[in-house]
Amino acid sequence: MRARRQGSNSIEVVKVTLPDGTPLELAQDATGADAAAAIGPGLARAALAVRQNGELRDLGRPLRDGEPVEIVTARSGHDALELIRHDAAHVLATAVLELYPGVKISIGPPIEQGFYYDFDFPDGTTVSEADFGRIEERMREHIAAAEPFERSDVPVREALERFRAEGQTYKVELIEDLVRDEGVETVSLYRNGPFTDLCRGPHAPTTASIGAFKLQSVAGAYWRGDATRPMLTRIYGTAFFKQSELDEHLHRLEQARARDHRRLGRELGLFLFSDLSPGSPFWLPNGMVVWNALTELWREENAARGYREVKTPILFDVELFKTSGHWDVYREHMYFTDVEGRTLGLKPMNCPGHVQLYKDDRRSYRDLPIRYSEQGLVHRHEPSGTLHGLLRVRHITQDDAHTFCTEEQIPAEVNRCLDFGHAIYDRFGLEPRLELSTRPDKRIGAEEMWDRAEAALTAALEQRGAEYQLAEGEGSFYGPKIDLHMTDTIGRSWQLGTVQLDYVMPERFGLEYTGADNAEHRPVMIHRATMGSFERFIGIIVEHYAGELPLWLAPVQAIVLPIADRHVPAAEAATARLHASGLRAEVDARTESVGRKIRDAELRKVPYMLVLGDREAEEGTVSVRRHREGDQGAEPVDVLAERLAAEAAERRPR
């Protein structure tokens, strides 16, 4: 606890209130630590920081008068974890600075699952996971020493001098930017043991609060996220209060790997990848069952909402892309080929093709909106380092649609798209996150077009009272968009659906319709994908279901297991009966034990296992075993077939 200054004779006090409403009165310069001590010695020991009006502050700083105060302890949930993870980042930097003289430090924040720190190692020095042992060992020494985090607020000049003298150029740049962008005159420094860092804080009282930590991986990261600037070495780690919590966290990560769609894709025979075509999945028979079931759903939903299915080429004369603007803005992501003196490009998007359909005829306002949907195959040369199973591919099959409409029709059409999204996502029990992306730096089209387009999307979102995040500058080059995002097994966010407003493409292709006033007008184009792409969507649902696909998607819906060879004919008859009801069923006629057949079927995640022995053969039944749930008793094959067919037709989320 910091010594209280008693210099003045003032008898002023600070008044704060505790979370339960109890008022607390303390001497004028009282700190968070004083408040905790005033409440009780146990809390004084456990206190890590205080929260006042939402802001987390050091325990050692004077309380702000008149505000509620909450003492943050190890039991305060994510707040507290963030605090010690930030502490751990400082300790990591402390250890690295000692072990690698000359290293430059940049930033080290807590993140969702842990923390990282970015370093610029001297030329010729690389760090890999093999070095984690000794870095962790050094970190443990600093934690065992329970070094206090001491804050000092110093003038900018002094901080600059300090970091310049240390050769910490990244820190110098950070301070200079703070001065330029925020006009700060002082900055805060935090010292723990031998290490002093530029840092906003807050921190726990000492390094000892870090109960358990682990360095996890090393990665490259551009300074300030800018690919033109130096690449730093980022060390990721995580920290918890207790070893048991860390162990549990690591265990969860381990389990998450079991539902990774890349692993399940192989185990369930859904798809495969080859070195010969990176980023392009090969779909195996089981995977095609899933694909086709999704296609059916997609087709029905489109038809029900007034979209008409079309199909357009994948290879176009490059002139098309010059007109559309892809040549200027998207060329680096495209594949080209020269044939008979003509340059052709594989389409990276379906819109220019659909524009050709629109242009095929003179259009009247009475025709609008015109809605085309296509399972559109596009190719994008995604940089090699970005490919990721089904979630990031080069061969992309979009569940694409384009609506041509009048400006007045935009809100209704955007809503139609969002409704479509809900219809699809609800079917899987998925809850996507909505994001509104506005004009990017690299764009075409006049500013007032962007103003109108962004306003229209915002209005659609507001009107339906949807929760959404704003992603400024994340829009497409031709227009703003609303995106639907999902998270994968290990917490990464992926964009699936999108609704994009486009005033540019109609302009560039000179699209028109004749209005009620008999004059020519320009339609607006709405680009829409709901699942995003079949590839990515299947990747997401495979992980979502951990490979245990619901009946309507399961590659094999039921497997009949004859107990002995003499039961095979009856098993085949039962299978035929299931086929007759439109079910995907097969027989396991191997001369293996029932236990073995059941085990294999469970591992294949087949929803229904149907055991058939003497008893069943005689009665015309099968013994039904539900995946994961066990024996459900005997049921006549006819009844079962109809029941399962009905269940599959419902397309229930699970």
Add this chain to the structure above:
RNA sequence: GCCCGCCUAGCUCAACUGGCAGAGCACCGAACUUGUAAUUCGGAGCGUCCCGGUUCGAGUCCGGGGGCGGGCUCCA
């Protein structure tokens, strides 16, 4: 594309400081005819991602290329 790591049988993984390339599962064959998560015995299968180098000798060391994993940038 960039940073770090990895690449051995269909899959999961072994092979001490360079010294005869292996196991389990899967596969094939035989016996067993089985009642709700692995029957037994036997057999075959890789020359270590590719190219080049060092060495008496390279899965192991070096250089180049490819792919994959994690991350950055980018993106459905």
